Amino acid sequence: MAVKVIIPTPLRPYAGKHDHVDVAANTVGEALSSLIAQHGDLRRHLYQDDGRLRSFVNVYVNDDDIRYLQKEATPLKDGDTISIVPSIAGGSTGNPACAAFALPRTAPPGLAVPPMES
């Protein structure tokens, strides 16, 4: 099934700055896997270490929350739109502490650091 995944502003830096990505998938889980296959940096922003979707990231098929469908097993049909909707909190001051997604304070364990020259 050809579906469109809409990427929210806070995640666009990790998705090649695209506002949406077209994927082929039969379920929501497959669609997200396909998205991550194209943009690997998205994985740690969408999933916890235990492989579950992060709780501040909601996923909708068209306008329905997948938590009330079949979660990641929710089947897709041609032309469906998947929306990833993270919590955002900005409003008053342009406070940077307003979006869920950003760089971890230190490099995640999996991130290889090139060997030092000296």
Add this chain to the structure above:
Amino acid sequence: MATKTTPPQAAPAVTLSKEEILRYSRHLIMPEVGMEGQLKLKQARVLLIGTGGLGAPLGLYLAAAGVGHLGLVDFDTVDFTNLQRQVTFGTSDVGRRKVEAARERLANLNPEIEITVFETMLSSANALELFRDFDIIVDGTDNFPTRYLVNDACVLSGRVNVYGSIFRFEGQASVFGYPGGPCYRCLYPEPPPPGLVPSCAEGGVLGVLPGIVGSIQAMETIKLILDKGETLVGRLLLFDALQMRFREVKLRKNPDCPVCGSHPTVTKLIDYQEFCGIRGEEAASTVSVPEITPRELKVRLDRGDELFILDVREPHEFQICHLGGHLIPLGDLPRRVNELDSSREIVAHCRSGKRSADAVAFLRQAGFRKIWNLKGGILAWSDEVDPKVPKY
């Protein structure tokens, strides 16, 4: 109780003066508002949490519309960076208390209404008491702890929460806490964990965006007061200003919601800083990295020490001002670390010193030893060494 109860007195009939009739005439001639609706507006009590970006259009439109009692909660003062979007304030307000400047502006806009200001930070200690005198709470705050605090206090006190939030070019709006409807925790049970924290580079907002989202909140507030039309109860409105596209998704009341579900586990206000992991994060951010002050750096540069200046801001920030450093945005640092020579002395800086502290911590983990963080960043450099460098 033995005390004598006073017989219920009929409230004095609320009416509009001749001046008010003229002022609100464009409402009064609409059947959806009319005299009945305008009197509802006059009797309404709305509390605005935050008088900033979202609070500006909210305050202006609700005051202009004749909402009879507006409460304003803010602890902040007006600064120059606010004026790009917080249209309640003028240049002459810089340095004033926001609630005072807003009260003056709104009272000038509509002297017929009552305005109460609370120059305080909303907290678990004062939220329920502040909410008591108001019917509708409008959330114009800008951080996760206060969002959850406003939500929980609204649910616990049975108040409606008109919600709006923004990020760069994107906005969300909904109405939470309406009887039978979902709350913010039904949508997002938990805040982002402390492990994923924002960086300064992620900040910024196009000034018009809070104007649009705050206006949507003002419209929803007025519809709730008038009890007209269809509000955003059960719907999350998503607005993408770059694409100029509005979408919406369905919200459901979560029967297992910790605060508004059938078996709530949150029955009183909690420590929202802790809930959002802020406290731990602050502790992490004070992880001490070696620092150099702007003056010390200036002295060393002036005497010809060959220091390598590493600028970890974003390229668009470099265009605003720079100290002639080598630019590697913090997010690129892990894969570009090979551009750095660990045998040289390195001073890392950003705008305020936070991102560069992260960079120093990261590089020390990677084995760099001769590295310092420029304390206070480019802002402190401008204050202490070279005032020609603009602050932003």
